[in-house]
Amino acid sequence: MSGQGAHVENGIWMRAVMMGGIFLTIGVLLFATLGVFMADGKHHAWEDLEDDYHHMEVELDAQATISDHDAEELEHLHHEVEQAHLSYLSYRVSGITILLMSIAYATFIGIGGFLNASKPKANHDDDHDEHEHHGSASPIIFAFGIMIFLAGFPDFVVACKAMLSADLTPDFAMLSLSLVGLFTIVIAVSNWWFEDLPFDGHGEQIATSYPFEGEHIRKAGLWVFIMSEIMVFATFFSSYLRMRTEWCTDWAIRDGVEACKDVPEGTVVTASDLLRYDFATILPGAINTFALIISSYTIVLALKTAKNAKWEAPSGLMGKLMPTRKAAVRNYLIATLLLGSLFIVLKLVEWSHLVAEGFDIGTVQGSIFYVATGAHGLHVFIGLLVMLYLIFKADTVGYDENNAQGIEYFGLYWHFVDLAWVVIFPAFYLY
Amino acid sequence: MGEHVEYWGKDIYFWNFIVLMFFTLFEVGAVFFDTVPGTSIAITKMTVWTILIVVGIIKGFGIAAFFMHLKDDPRIYTRTALFPVLFVLLMLWGIGLSNPAGVTDLPSWCTPNWDYAEIR
Numbered sequence A: 001m002s003g004q005g006a007h008v009e010n011g012i013w014m015r016a017v018m019m020g021g022i023f024l025t026i027g028v029l030l031f032a033t034l035g036v037f038m039a040d041g042k043h044h045a046w047e048d049l050e051d052d053y054h055h056m057e058v059e060l061d062a063q064a065t066i067s068d069h070d071a072e073e074l075e076h077l078h079h080e081v082e083q084a085h086l087s088y089l090s091y092r093v094s095g096i097t098i099l100l101m102s103i104a105y106a107t108f109i110g111i112g113g114f115l116n117a118s119k120p121k122a123n124h125d126d127d128h129d130e131h132e133h134h135g136s137a138s139p140i141i142f143a144f145g146i147m148i149f150l151a152g153f154p155d156f157v158v159a160c161k162a163m164l165s166a167d168l169t170p171d172f173a174m175l176s177l178s179l180v181g182l183f184t185i186v187i188a189v190s191n192w193w194f195e196d197l198p199f200d201g202h203g204e205q206i207a208t209s210y211p212f213e214g215e216h217i218r219k220a221g222l223w224v225f226i227m228s229e230i231m232v233f234a235t236f237f238s239s240y241l242r243m244r245t246e247w248c249t250d251w252a253i254r255d256g257v258e259a260c261k262d263v264p265e266g267t268v269v270t271a272s273d274l275l276r277y278d279f280a281t282i283l284p285g286a287i288n289t290f291a292l293i294i295s296s297y298t299i300v301l302a303l304k305t306a307k308n309a310k311w312e313a314p315s316g317l318m319g320k321l322m323p324t325r326k327a328a329v330r331n332y333l334i335a336t337l338l339l340g341s342l343f344i345v346l347k348l349v350e351w352s353h354l355v356a357e358g359f360d361i362g363t364v365q366g367s368i369f370y371v372a373t374g375a376h377g378l379h380v381f382i383g384l385l386v387m388l389y390l391i392f393k394a395d396t397v398g399y400d401e402n403n404a405q406g407i408e409y410f411g412l413y414w415h416f417v418d419l420a421w422v423v424i425f426p427a428f429y430l431y
Numbered sequence B: 001m002g003e004h005v006e007y008w009g010k011d012i013y014f015w016n017f018i019v020l021m022f023f024t025l026f027e028v029g030a031v032f033f034d035t036v037p038g039t040s041i042a043i044t045k046m047t048v049w050t051i052l053i054v055v056g057i058i059k060g061f062g063i064a065a066f067f068m069h070l071k072d073d074p075r076i077y078t079r080t081a082l083f084p085v086l087f088v089l090l091m092l093w094g095i096g097l098s099n100p101a102g103v104t105d106l107p108s109w110c111t112p113n114w115d116y117a118e119i120r
Helices: A010-062 A068-117 A138-151 A153-164 A172-196 A217-244 A250-254 A271-275 A279-307 A316-321 A325-356 A364-395 A405-430 B012-032 B045-067 B075-098 B100-105
Strands: none
Touching: A010 A068, A010 A364, A068 A172, A068 A325, A068 A364, A138 A153, A138 A172, A153 A172, A172 A364, A217 A364, A217 A405, A217 B075, A271 A279, A271 A325, A271 A364, A271 A405, A279 A325, A279 A405, A279 B012, A279 B045, A325 A364, A325 A405, A364 A405, A405 B012, A405 B045, B012 B045
């Protein structure tokens, strides 16, 4: 749809720019606290333990014989060094991730808001029917932008890496192509927002032919999109299963699998081998699972609240947090955003731990793990960018029983992301 | 819509949320413990597989049927969601056929003309 419904002043979009500023401020503060101040403290602790370990190693090397007690103590110290390193990584990576995410949030919502605030004021004095159906060009422009971005993407990554090391040899034409694609995406998305913000429930397009006759076109389109997404994740999952059933993991060896009887333990190490046996290592994945389920529920609550015309403020603390229906919808969406952001932060912390333990993308096991869980993480992140707009609309125009379709349709995507995790988590973390 | 039906003062979404949380805890516990807590009953690999698959189906159904409203929406949406499952099944069949164990372990109806090369 485009431009129909409630009249929205262009100036309202400046609130999106303000939102971007708030995200950036929060990101910088959290980065300074977690990624710099606390991470530095952890780094010093790690260095001290490492020095102790090396001193002890040198002392023991000088001795003719090493007692069992000393060997145990050295082993214990080595374990402490590893734990201190992982602890440092947790703070450092979470700080950097929060900073990068807040920059992405601020850029996305800030540029979108600024572009829309700068648009010429619409003329409402003509014969134009406010509730007339309009097709939107934004999705096709968006798709075109993605195509251009992806065309230059492989060299885009190479060029970005090269620039970080001050190397000027890579193909910058492809970098430019990707940047043009990114810019096109931002233009399309901001125009999409501009068209959707005034939407008050009038002019929802209805399908007129089989098989979705009588259904909302946007909802049908979203389900077709989800259908394609199921196939994308099915390819990751089936390729993993194909390889996984053939690997002689320690679990398969101990379970007496015939094909693995001559294979020594430790030959094939999967991510789940490193994650599932210890409470501390399985914890991030488990918290992420709970975070996604809770976020699925909070978005359901946002939709339910928006659709409930007889909504009444709850009593107690919840009443203070959600004094009005508009604030309740916005706050449920903010809770969903925070839970989704927590998911990304914990995922990258977990990845950093796995890489530190030698499980990187260079192996077949690492490759399928990082590609599958990374693709899922990317879906979560894209969902979070869309959520920024939903929060902005909830805070300005507001959602009610007439125009809550935006939350409902986005909710379908978000639940699908949760559903994909329901398959990925047991397959890659527990099996 | 499901939110109109209430059980013990809470709507179906709330109970679905509780069920999802419980089963997630259950599947993590099943993998984390070597034996059933408080007993010496071992949790075997096959048991873990069964638990993960059954819990996955229950959780998937809970999300799709209630959170995604497939239970109350027109059937065309369920059909749309299930359509790619045909391809998933085909891929799983392919996995079975291309797996080394597939040559000897899969039933004959699943490996048509598998012995052709040997006969010739």
